[in-house]
Amino acid sequence: MSEGMLTLARQSLLEPAGLGESDLTRLMGQLMSGRVDYGDLYFQYSRHESWSLEEGKVKSGSHSIEQGVGVRAVAGEKTGFAYSDEILLPALLEAAGAARAIVQQGAQARVPAAFRDAQGRASAAGGRMPGATGEAGRQLYRPDDPLASLPDDAKVKLLERVEKEARAQDPRVKQVMASLASEHEVVLVVRSDGVIAGDVRPLVRLNVTVIVEQNGRRESGSHGGGGRLAYDYFNQEDRALSYAREAVRQALVNLEAVETPAGTMTVVLGPGWPGILLHEAIGHGLEGDFNRKGTSAFAGRVGERVASEQCTVVDDGTIPGRRGSLNVDDEGTTTQKTVLIENGILKGYMQDTLNARLMGVAPTGNGRRESYAHLPMPRMTNTYMLPGKFDPKEIIASVDKGLYAVNFGGGQVDITSGKFVFSASEAYLIENGKITRPVKGATLIGNGPDVLTRVSMVGSDLQLDPGVGTCGKEGQSVPVGVGQPTLRIDGLTVGGTQS
Amino acid sequence: MQVLAEAKKSGATAAEAGVNISQGLSVTVRLGEVETVEHTRDKGMGVTVYFGQRTGSASTTDFSEQALRETVRAACTIAKYTAEDDCAGLADPERLAKAIPDLDLHHPWNPGMEQAIELARAAESAARGLDTRIANSEGGSLSMHEGLEVYGNTHGFLGAVAATRHSLSVSVIAQDDSGMQRDHWYTVARDAGLLESPQTVGLQAARRSLRRLRSRKLSTRECPILYEAPIATSLLSHFVSAVRGSSLYRQASFLLDSLGKPIFADFVRIHEQPHLKGAQGSAAFDSEGVATQPRDLIRDGILQGYVLDSYSARKLKMQTTGNAGGVHNLTIDPGQDDLAALMKRMHTGLLVTELIGFGVNTITGDYSRGAAGFWVENGEIQYPVEEITIAGNLKDMFRRIAAVGSDVDTRGNIRSGSILIESMTVAGS
Numbered sequence: 044m045s046e047g048m049l050t051l052a053r054q055s056l057l058e059p060a061g062l063g064e065s066d067l068t069r070l071m072g073q074l075m076s077g078r079v080d081y082g083d084l085y086f087q088y089s090r091h092e093s094w095s096l097e098e099g100k101v102k103s104g105s106h107s108i109e110q111g112v113g114v115r116a117v118a119g120e121k122t123g124f125a126y127s128d129e130i131l132l133p134a135l136l137e138a139a140g141a142a143r144a145i146v147q148q149g150a151q152a153r154v155p156a157a158f159r160d161a162q163g164r165a166s167a168a169g170g171r172m173p174g175a176t177g178e179a180g181r182q183l184y185r186p187d188d189p190l191a192s193l194p195d196d197a198k199v200k201l202l203e204r205v206e207k208e209a210r211a212q213d214p215r216v217k218q219v220m221a222s223l224a225s226e227h228e229v230v231l232v233v234r235s236d237g238v239i240a241g242d243v244r245p246l247v248r249l250n251v252t253v254i255v256e257q258n259g260r261r262e263s264g265s266h267g268g269g270g271r272l273a274y275d276y277f278n279q280e281d282r283a284l285s286y287a288r289e290a291v292r293q294a295l296v297n298l299e300a301v302e303t304p305a306g307t308m309t310v311v312l313g314p315g316w317p318g319i320l321l322h323e324a325i326g327h328g329l330e331g332d333f334n335r336k337g338t339s340a341f342a343g344r345v346g347e348r349v350a351s352e353q354c355t356v357v358d359d360g361t362i363p364g365r366r367g368s369l370n371v372d373d374e375g376t377t378t379q380k381t382v383l384i385e386n387g388i389l390k391g392y393m394q395d396t397l398n399a400r401l402m403g404v405a406p407t408g409n410g411r412r413e414s415y416a417h418l419p420m421p422r423m424t425n426t427y428m429l430p431g432k433f434d435p436k437e438i439i440a441s442v443d444k445g446l447y448a449v450n451f452g453g454g455q456v457d458i459t460s461g462k463f464v465f466s467a468s469e470a471y472l473i474e475n476g477k478i479t480r481p482v483k484g485a486t487l488i489g490n491g492p493d494v495l496t497r498v499s500m501v502g503s504d505l506q507l508d509p510g511v512g513t514c515g516k517e518g519q520s521v522p523v524g525v526g527q528p529t530l531r532i533d534g535l536t537v538g539g540t541q542s
Numbered sequence: 543m544q545v546l547a548e549a550k551k552s553g554a555t556a557a558e559a560g561v562n563i564s565q566g567l568s569v570t571v572r573l574g575e576v577e578t579v580e581h582t583r584d585k586g587m588g589v590t591v592y593f594g595q596r597t598g599s600a601s602t603t604d605f606s607e608q609a610l611r612e613t614v615r616a617a618c619t620i621a622k623y624t625a626e627d628d629c630a631g632l633a634d635p636e637r638l639a640k641a642i643p644d645l646d647l648h649h650p651w652n653p654g655m656e657q658a659i660e661l662a663r664a665a666e667s668a669a670r671g672l673d674t675r676i677a678n679s680e681g682g683s684l685s686m687h688e689g690l691e692v693y694g695n696t697h698g699f700l701g702a703v704a705a706t707r708h709s710l711s712v713s714v715i716a717q718d719d720s721g722m723q724r725d726h727w728y729t730v731a732r733d734a735g736l737l738e739s740p741q742t743v744g745l746q747a748a749r750r751s752l753r754r755l756r757s758r759k760l761s762t763r764e765c766p767i768l769y770e771a772p773i774a775t776s777l778l779s780h781f782v783s784a785v786r787g788s789s790l791y792r793q794a795s796f797l798l799d800s801l802g803k804p805i806f807a808d809f810v811r812i813h814e815q816p817h818l819k820g821a822q823g824s825a826a827f828d829s830e831g832v833a834t835q836p837r838d839l840i841r842d843g844i845l846q847g848y849v850l851d852s853y854s855a856r857k858l859k860m861q862t863t864g865n866a867g868g869v870h871n872l873t874i875d876p877g878q879d880d881l882a883a884l885m886k887r888m889h890t891g892l893l894v895t896e897l898i899g900f901g902v903n904t905i906t907g908d909y910s911r912g913a914a915g916f917w918v919e920n921g922e923i924q925y926p927v928e929e930i931t932i933a934g935n936l937k938d939m940f941r942r943i944a945a946v947g948s949d950v951d952t953r954g955n956i957r958s959g960s961i962l963i964e965s966m967t968v969a970g971s
Contacts (some may be wrong), residue, residue, distance in 0.1 A: 092620075097792065100625035105599040106616040107588075108609070120572075125581040128603045138581075144655065145579045195623045218792050254794055254905065261793060263905050303910075305933065305969035306762040336572070337678055338715055340722065416584065453900040455912070459715055459724035460757070462929050464899035464912035486901035486910040486931050488969075538901065538910040538931025538969045542762050 048370060049160055051186055052231040052241025056086040060130040067158065067233050070114075070132070074139040075235055077146045078118050081396070082139075085113040085373060086130065086231040087415040092190050093224035096202040113415035114138040117397055118146040126416050158239035181370050181377070183363045184271035186243035189225040192273035198223055201249075201274075201283055209253050209287040215298070216291055217261070218254040223247075225274065232375035240375030246270075246366065246522060248511060249277050251286045255294040264294030265468075268509035270364045286509075293450060293469050296481045303470065303482040303539030309442050310487065310535040311473065313449035314435070315506035318525035321356055321426050322514065323454040323463040324491040325349070329383050329391075330421040330516075331398035331409070333458050340461030340492050345389050350495030352387040353431045360408055360424030366510040367425035367524035371408070374419055378408035383426075384495070395421045413519040423514060427526030431501025435529035438500045440476040446537055447471045447478055448487070461491040486538040494532065502529030545589050546696055548614045554591040554621075556632050556696045560829070561587045564689030569655065571662040572681035573670075579655065582687070591617045595626045629856035632830070635697045637852075637862055639827035639834075646819040647705035649733035650688050658684045661710060661740050668744025669714045675755065676748050677717035680724065684710050686734070699831040707822075708734045712747035716755050723757065725750035725896075730953050732820045750895075753916075757928035760917060760970040766891030766944070767932055767966045768884055768918070771951040773897050774961040778812065780936055781805075782869055782956075783904045785845065787854020796907035796937055797845070805845045807943040812840035816870035823955030829867035837863070839872070843941075873957040877946045881960050884947050886921035888962055893918050894932065907936040913968075927970075934966040 057063070067084070074082040088110040095103055111128040112135055123145035125138040193201070202221045209219045225247040232240045250267035266289040268282060277283040312320060325341070333339035341349065350356070360369050360378030369378045374396050382390045394402070395410030398421055411422035439447060447470065454465030466486045471478045507526035514523040549557035566582040587610065588601035598620030602613040653661070666682030687707045694700040711728035727746035729738035769777060781797075789795040797805065806812070816834035818824050825834055830852055838846045850858070851866035864870075879887060894915040901910040910933040916923045947959030 094620075094624075100627060102624060102627045102630070103597050103599065104620035104624055105601070106613075106620060107601040108613070109603050111603065121576050122578045124578060126583070128583075128585060141581045145576060195619070199623050199625075218794065220792070254792070256793070261905050263794070263903075303933075305931075305967050307969075307971050336680070338680055338722075338724065416582065418578065418580065455898040455900070457724065457896075457898065457914075459722050460754075460914075460928060462898070462912065462914070464901070464931070466899055466901040466910070483906075483908055484901065484903060484910070485933065486899050486912055488899075488912045488929055488931050490929055536759075536929065536931065536969055536971070538912070538933045540910070540933045540935075540967045542764055542967050542969070 048186055048243050049239065049241035051243050052229050055088055055229040056130065056231045062132065064157065066132055070135055070139055071235055073136050074114060074116050074143050077143050079116045079143055079146055080119065081117040082235040083115050083374065084233040085415050087111060087228065089226060089228040090190055091226045093222060094198050094202060095222040096206055097220045099206055101199045101202050109414065111415040112138065114142045115418065116143040116145065120401060121145050122397070122418065124418050158233060158237050160239055183361060183368045183370055184245055185273070187245060187273060188227040189245040189247050189273050190227055192275060198274065201277060205251055205283050205287045208284040209251060209291050212288055212291040213255065213295060215255040215257050215295065216253050217256045220252045222250050230373065232373065234375055238375050240371045242370045244271060244369065245273065247272055247274055247276065249283055249286060250511060251290040253290045253294050255298060257298050260298060262294050262297035264290040264292065264297065266290040266293065267511045270366045270510040271368055272364050296469060300481040300483045302541040303485040303537060305537065305539040305542045307534050307536045309445035310532045310537065311438055311442060311445060311447045312527070312530045312532065313447070314502065314504045314529050315526060316508040317448060317451055318427055318508060318527035319451050319454050319465050321428055321527060322423060322523070322525050323456045323465055324489060324494050325356065325383070326423050326426045327456050328458045328461065328491050329393055331392045331394040331402065332421050334392050335398045335402050339458045341389065345391060347389055348387050349389045349492055350384050350387040351498045353501040354384055354387050354495050354498055355382070355429040356384040356426070357382050357429065358393055358409065358423055358426045362425055365425050365507065365524050366512060366522045367423065369424065372410045373412045374410035376406045376408045376410060378424060381407045393421045393423065395419055411521050413521060417519050420516065422516060422521050423523050425507065425524035425526070427505065427507060428501070428528065430503050430505040430528045433500045433502050435502045435504050438502055438529050438531050439473060439478060441500065441531065442473045443475060445473045447473050456491060462488065463491050464488045482539070488536045488538060494535065497533045498530055499533050500531035504528045545587065545610055545614060546694060548611060549589060549591045550696065552614060552618045553593065554618065555594055556592040557589060558632055558695035559587065559589040560691065560693045562689060562691045564687060566685060566687035567655065567658060568683060568685035569658045569662050570681045570683045571659060571666050573679055574663060574667065576659055577681055587613065589614055589617050591621055592631055593621045595628060595630050596621045596624050597627065597630045598624060629853050632695050632697055633832045633852040633862060637833065638697060638699045638831045639701060642701055642826045643817065645817060645824040645826060647703065647732050647824060649706050651686050651706065651708055651734040665710055665712045665740035665744040668741045669712050669748040672745055672748040673752055675716050675718050675752060676714050678715040680713040680715070682712045682744065693829065693831055695831055701827050701831060706732055708737060710737055710740060710743050712744050714747050714751050716751035718755050720756045723751055723754035725754060730822065754914065754926045757914065757926040759929050760927050760968055762969050764965050764967055766888045767963045768888050768891060768893045769961045770881065770893060770895045771947060771949050771958055771960045773894065774958040775951060775954055775956040776897060777961060778872055778874060778956045778958055780902055781940065782849055782872065785848045787848060787850040787858060789904055790848060791854055791857035794905050796905060800845045803845055804843045806840050806843040806940045808843040810840055810843050810943060811838060811875040812872065813838045814870050814872055818871050821871050822953065823869065823871040825870050828864045832862050832864040832866065834864040834870055869955065871955060871957060874946055876948045876950050876959045879945060879947055881947055881949050884945055884960055884962050885918050887945060888918060889921055890919050892927070892968060893923065909934050909936050909939065930968055930970040932966050932968055939963050939966065
């Protein structure tokens, strides 16, 4: 994390409220009285806008501002939490008092007299502490406000061009809906162990959905993209218009789709967005909280084989500009690339500070929260499988009869039974090694702890998704990324209608 | 309404604003110990301005005068760039609610943190005490919530609703040599006195988890499907999605031009009851201030009306149905049979108790979701099943409803008994 981010975060969050170092120390003192092991303050300011087009017109736009401070006190496995949407000392002292009320009064906990950044540097004067190490100057994205990265009239024109491009593709296009959204978020984490960390996070997204009609049959197609970037990303390399063309292509394919077979069969998943398989089948089950509590089907299985040896899966919060990337997580821990499965063997879990401490391992930079009004918990960043040795064409050619699924909607998992689903929105039959007819979207269902053991071929064509994923857990939404190469899975249940 | 005045001052021809303030406490006890105590306190203000037929919206959580002024300005700025839209605007004045009856939604409850913890603990203990196979827990939770919502517009409408919502839930894990299964139960009410007892909630959660142990897969087949009441409500929410104005004017529904046509089996009646006392979905006016009305959406299986707000109504050249923000206590009339009788009636088929995933396409009606439940033969449960999907098309499924149960789940805004569908495709091994 760069010192620049921390300075910016201080300027945006503390200075307007007139909060100084001594106020932070006083707040921490209020929070840490009693038998509190750990406490933190999470300051957040975010600005969000969205513009949406339908029927050829940008009919509506909205703008929102959210700001506040979440205050947490942790004692053993107990967490007390309160928040305030006023960044003012009296309100914060009250929140701190409420948060720490979970633990009985007792010995005075230690409170830091000064705060240092995640690299160990004292934050106030910038004097470097002896022996401090760390990755200085990390900047995975520019700390600029993406809302201001394009004039408002140009945002409207961008959506209008997307609409025209979609309509120009085919006369069967009946409806085009497009939306453009961005967020500018500034966060500052102040921890009882003396660490202070800041981050300034941009996020942009463009989505297109089209409805096509032929002989009274209607179908839809959607595409989009984005990341921790500025709006000009959509004007580069023809991106925005390519989203429009891709949405139309998908919709037209679906016009020809026939009934999907029902039952267990060989499934080939395309590269990129189908990586939602990894997110649902194994990702959630490898989050630290479920494993500490023993409620995950993967609990206690580190070191065991959970996938074929061709599979290596990582969670990587450090890819520049990606939707799921963070310089530091929402607890101020520097993000990293964490190997979850290596050559089929389960290596470890994704952790926040609470679960890492209770499990006696290091945090992995996966402590995330939707906002100051929510508690952090272990969450994924960008989760993907590394490429293998097979040519994707060779993989399809190897299948006598099966399903080739290339685009997906959402998915869900029951982490305790391990059963997961994800729903295909574009799929084809494979017959005698060739892709033949498109079939209707269908839900695929499997068992997380064994689905990857049935991966028989991993392609060489790793792709990350285009940048529109959002993950929900316990009512909290956070942006994430997924990716994978083409995969062959020998036996996955396909929820078609043709039995 | 200072915000509306500010909007007028900025040149807006019309404006509407909503304010909400809420507070609450939620506690979770896991394995007998307090796990989290969360104090919630939220507020927000949202404003929409109209400059002729152009629209802009903005919201904020900061109530300082400066922030409110800036929010109005942000909305006005957006309205400079949005396009003229004939259908934009406030609800028609004659549709706005004139009287606001008390719907018995506000019952503040503050048992204190210690008592709250005790209730959550009692519920979890009841679950853990039922059977030694209840090996683990995700905890028992009690939450209390109180909120105030105010809505006003420049037609002079001003309405306020204070409401509370309290709930108690338990989620536990049953385990044996075959593996782990998790299930949960919850109770929710406007008035805490109407909550189920901690004992009931805990035992129900434990029983539901235990009965799922030793689940098997089914082979692929066609068979009748019985949706247990708590998930049967999802079928009605798919119906609402398809008759919502925004889906209709965008041609994004499998029920276009269906008014007056048979959509459901002939005996089905589905209606809205917005003025039920103390219910979860009760409201005297919708989120545009329009008066809500009890009405039938489906009578004798035939579609009587859509779900419209002012905007989509104008798009469709119709009148708003008071559904800005959604439906109000949508209810399918119950039949005579309880769940056991429905199983007898099904004879052989699948009782579905859990659905996962989002495989529902409102444009085509295509339906394919992950499911878990029980295989039934001779009207009796044989064994639990999992890792299967159920698929069909909603158009056929609605027409092929064979019965609705008397076991109505009244916890949500959609109320339904268990629903028996003649036949769907089950995909499994």
